[in-house]
Amino acid sequence: MGVFLALVRRELGIAFNALTGYVVVAITLLLAGFGLTGLLDTLNSDRTDAPITEMFFGDGLVFWLIVIVITPVITMRSFASEKSQGTYEALMTTPVGDWQVVLAKYTGAVLFYLASWVPMLCVLVGLRQVAGVPELLDPRAMAGALLGIGCIGSTYLAAGIFASSLTRSQIIAAMTSLLIGVGVWASSLRPAGSDGSGDTVGRVLDHLSVTLQMKDFARGVIDGRALVFHLSFTLLFLFLTHRVVEMRRWK
Amino acid sequence: MSDESPMIEVRDLTKRYPGRTAVDGISFTVGRGEVVGFLGPNGAGKSTTMRILSSFMPATSGTVRIAGFDVFHEPDEVRRRIGYMPENNPLHTDMRVRDYLKFRARLKGLGFNRSRERVDRVVEQCGLRDVQKRIIGQLSKGYRQRVGLADALVHEPDLIILDEPTIGLDPHQIRSVRALIKDLGKRHTVLISTHILSEVEMTCSRVLILNQGQILAADRVEDLESRFSQDGRVVAELCATADAVRDAFRDLPEVESFDISAAAGDHVRLSLSPRNGTDLRPLVFETARQNGWALRELTRSRHSLEDIFIHLTRRQKGEGR
Known part of the structure; x- marks a missing residue:
């Protein structure tokens, strides 16, 4: 356990020692700022009962833009840079298990991802205070949105870690996970008005649609199927990463 | 296992990469307390052998035992006993010297207090006290090399494997690193690879000459010299x-x-x-x-190690044609 914590600490350390960490937070805040101005426009123009979490996370593009952009930036470094700098060899010749390394890198990425959302959430809470309308930020919707951020992030980050384990180039790692990220998001887009209806294939696709899942989360609806979906994909990608790490020891 | 087993026991070790044989059926033994130099031109298979010894990657065939433990089947036991400094001494350049060593000590399984003790000790031993709060990326190459050595030592390994420890250093730095290595030989078994011959003459009791994946000679430096002179x-x-x-x-x-x-x-x-x-x-x-x-x-005229080395490696090239 001590070893695992030392590794996680190290992962977080890199993020905040180097510029990347701050760049990620800056990108998040910048994009979130755009989202916020849009949100304020909506709030000013017409009366709405929808909680702001739904407007921000459910309908807006900004949330997806943030997830798709920052997850590759957070994860691209994890294995690729260690491999290119040679520290991977130093790491893998210590008595640390392969799983420990994979999980520590993943945990570090998740913690950093969550941390980069904190300023944004503060803004939403602040907005609620300023607006003076408590219904705007329903705590249950807020909790749902948080869970959604976590679930979707966990899948995207696991995919990113996997992409990073495949290569020694951070650029290739980032591009690969960006591609996976955009692919997953694009495949879940629907033409307007097609929600809930359609043939069997359409219904299956709807269940796999991450945007629809996030809409539910943002309304405070927690669907067990979505949780299982993200848990399984996270585990799948981590398992694949472990296989890649282990491959070095194949004859 | 028992203390009588040799520190390193390599038998018929072969490593093939696609289209190339890096190490070709080598066998050697290193006893406890020896300082052995691994000598060979670039591309001779030195680093490959060291990577296999440190259980970073597996051999294609053959067995390697470190202190009686098989590197493939018992890698954790092996890693606990080895202090390995890879080629080019990779370090986390964004960390401070002390934090880095502590981190490495923890990875190598030392407890919190124990790692602090050991870090104090190796910082002293490797002359890093003045720079222990500095960021590794800002240190000179000589200091970085010492950080690498300190890392290799921090868990008190029985065997220290150093891949080209003095590469890229200026003469003063080389001297101080060599002095350190020599000092290590008093308490540990040391295997160093190099293509600098004088280094082997100065620091090692025994030398293994490797070329094109094969061992050409394995002997004490003096014996080699007298044999060839x-x-x-x-x-x-x-x-x-x-x-x-x-x-x-x-x-x-x-x-x-x-x-x-x-x-x-x-x-x-x-x-x-x-x-x-x-x-x-x-x-x-x-x-x-x-x-x-x-x-x-x-x-x-005595045949220097350099002559012997040139002689051996050239002869093999001639045979290869």
């Missing part, structure tokens, strides 16, 4: 005329051939090859004394 030529500078010298050495049974050339001043330079490996120095001295010639130089 049997044709030891003798060079003398005498104050005499060339003709007189020629007459004196012409018909001696011990002399295979000789050569005379003019030297600075009134001297001639005489170079003799012995028959049957006799040492010709007493003979030259005796002749000079009898003739009343002043003798200002008398040396028997």
